[in-house]
Amino acid sequence: MTVLKVDNIVVDFATRRGNARVLDHVNLEVNEGEILGIVGESGCGKSMTALSIMGLVPSPPGNLTSGSIYLEGRDLVGLSKDEMREIRGNEIGMIFQEPMSSLNPVFTVGEQIAESVRLHENASQRAAWERAVEMLRAVGIPEAEVRAKSYPHQLSGGMRQRVMIAIALACNPRVLIADEPTTALDTTVQAQIFDLLEELQKSRGTAIVLITHDMGAVAQLADRVAVMYAGRIVETGTVEQVLTMPRHPYTEGLIACVPHLQPDPPEKREPLLEIPGVVPSLTELGDGCAFAPRCNRALATCTGRQPVLKTEGNGHATACWAVEAELENV
Amino acid sequence: MTVLDTKDESLPRAEHPAAEAWRVFRSRPAALFGLLLLSIIVIVSLFGPVLYAVDPFEIVWAPLTPPFETETAILGTDNLGRDMLAGLIVGGRATLLVGVTAALITIIIGILVGALAGYYLGWVDDVLMRITEFFQVLPPLLFAMVLVTLFSPSLPVVAMSIGIVSWPATARLARAEFMRIRGLEYVSAGRSIGARDGRLIWRVILPNALAPLIVSATLTIGVAILFEAGLSFLGLSDPNTMSWGLMIGSGRQYVLDAWWVVTLPGAMIFLTVLGVSLIGDGLNDAFNPKLRER
Structure with a gap:
């Protein structure tokens, strides 16, 4: 769905x-x-x-x-x-690029997760706090009860990103x-955060x-x-x-x-x-394909008209004149 | 359960930023001296009149008696023969009260205007900043004098007038802080969890903008005290309320014959403003991480 x-x-x-x-x-x-x-x-x-x-x-x-x-x-x-x-x-929840700066430095991480809950649910202070601790546990932070009382600067980057994920997921977004x-x-x-996600x-x-x-x-x-x-x-x-x-x-x-990773000796590496x-600058886009000036397969059509996404039978879609021409010739 | 962070982190004691600031403040001798100075002045103003129950308006001895000549008025008398010591003790109340009230008015108007301008920007900013500039270009002393003359020379009016002429600087400071912080990621993050504007302004941005505003408010107390003294000196303060400024004002004609009538209240004002400024500097160090390590 x-x-x-x-x-x-x-x-x-x-x-x-x-x-x-x-x-x-x-x-x-x-x-x-x-x-x-x-x-x-x-x-x-x-x-x-x-x-x-x-x-x-x-x-x-x-x-x-x-x-x-x-x-x-x-x-x-x-x-x-x-x-x-x-x-x-x-x-809809969102997590940002910079876990170092996306947490409010003057509140504890527990308070920030609880705030997210209280903004959307009619939860008591206590219930929201408990949810915060539970969320911290869910994102794999050890000693969640203690950590909830930490300020962002006391946590490592990975921990902060876990906290951000906890904030974003606290209300169970779709x-x-x-x-x-x-x-x-x-x-x-990075690998840990990906595993967690x-x-x-x-x-x-x-x-x-x-x-x-x-x-x-x-x-x-x-x-x-x-x-x-x-x-x-x-x-x-x-x-x-x-x-x-x-x-x-x-x-x-x-x-x-x-x-x-290439096991070849240096001289054999590609x-x-x-x-x-x-x-290209977005204010200077012409009529054609924006990638045409950098493209090694550009055709004459490419600078004239913008390609549209063409879907193949298996759902794979591409917006490129060269690809379209190639597929038609097969 | 996912893999835990491999970095071994020992749990540091959770220290609130305010606690950390106090730790730095405590390590500054000048700041502590300022705090001590101001505390003594405040305590004497509050409890002194109870221990030294002399009416500062009552004539107790011959006019213009120098200090240490009579035990009745140990610090001498003024041009009407009133006890200087009593005046100094009681006068601190009005001076401090006006200073603190004026600083509060300054900070409240300043933060309100600066926060709205710096957060919403656009036309809100334009309108509020033009108003701020209007107040800023008026000569402050003259404007305050006009206000005091227009209404009545009473303490609330004096405090209000000082507040009204000094808020623009605070507003500009608050605006600059809000403009800086509103672009930071934790504000976007706050927005992304569905926080309202009001929440973002007062709960997210303001706590982070508070440090320089507290410093500025502290220094404003000093400025306000000087301002009150200036107005009193010009005779624009409540003549029925003893204040250091009033003492200087009524003694100014006699300064060549009787140094103490002006010097003693002047010294009190100087010590109070010194104390406030040292505290302000200490707070500045405490809140500014770049100055902390020195």
Whole structure:
């Protein structure tokens, strides 16, 4: 069952150099108990997608120009400020990139989890506190009763991210948005947080939108993946489809960029590939495919018209003229 | 159960930020001296009149008697023959009361205006900041004098006037802090769990913005005391309430013949403001992590 459906949303930002289309007709679907990965470079619109779902696009200068976001069939776009606030934290939870700065330094972590509960449920102070301790235990923090009375600065980065997850999940939301949850953490802790997310997703059935630029994380955790470039989704499909048979040249490039363990001696190793060029400025996008200037397979059509997502029979969709031409010729 | 953090962390004693600040404050001799000084002045003002029950308005000896000449008025008498010591003891009450009240008014208006402007930005900020600037460009002493003359020269009016002329600086400070903090991730995180604006302003941002505001409020007490003295000196204070400023004001003609009538209350004001400032500096160190390690 589809829990969250992002339907053709367009987000514009008014900048000094003109209008920047930050999200251009983005479509996403997340099913119950599923992990959807969104990958792409910095500035491609990953985080903006998350903020749009949360109804937190900074406005001004941002503006959700068109499209709908359905949470279990209910359109969130038209909701009032108060209705949206009810949904935030209660039905959609979010965890942020920087666990070091996303906790309020002057309150104990227990108080912060309890606050999340009390904002949405008519719980007594005591009941909320007990829930906080219970949540800390659920996210794998030892001595939860003691830790609940700690201030954020007394915890390590990994612990703080666990606390953030506890806050986001305290009201048992339907969807959890994890915006690069492990970027600021070291590798061992990253793996622990991923394990935790996976475990919570299994035990609670929470659908997770995992925003990351870590292809490894997507391969490990996600069921399906969407690749974004310059505010558009350029390829989407199951993890197997996208990672083992990437269609879009950009996806190919992203995967080629990931170093892997090679047992070969140094002289036999292949050089790490990179995608030439830089991400175009969103105010200067032309009519064609935004990736065309950096693409090694660009055709004449590519600079003239924007490709749209074409779905193959197995659900694997790609927005690329070159791929489309290739598939037609087969 | 998932794997626990591999880093071995011994549980540190949970220390509230305020407790930590007090620990730093305690380690500053100057700050402790200021606290001691102010405590003595406050205690004497509160309980002194009980122990030394002389009416400061009563004529007790010959006018302008120097200190240590008679046991009746050990610190001498003023131009009307009133006991200086009694005046100094009682006068502290009005001075401190006006100082603290004015500082409270300053901080309340300042935080209210600064918080709303710095949180909402946009037109709210524009309107509130233009109002703030309007108050800021008025010459403070002149404006306060106008207010006191317009209403009555009583303690509440004096305190209110001082508060009204000094809130803009606090408002700007609060606004700057709110603008800085509203962009931090824990505010976004607060929003993402569905907190209202009011909650974000008062429960999330304000506690984090409080440190510099407390320092500024403390220093404002000192400024307000000086201001009250200035107004009294100009004869714009309640003539029926003894205050240090009033003593200076009524003794100013005799300063060449009788140094004590002006110097003694002046010294009291100086010591009080010194105490308040030292406390303010100590708080500044205590709240500012960058200064802490020195």
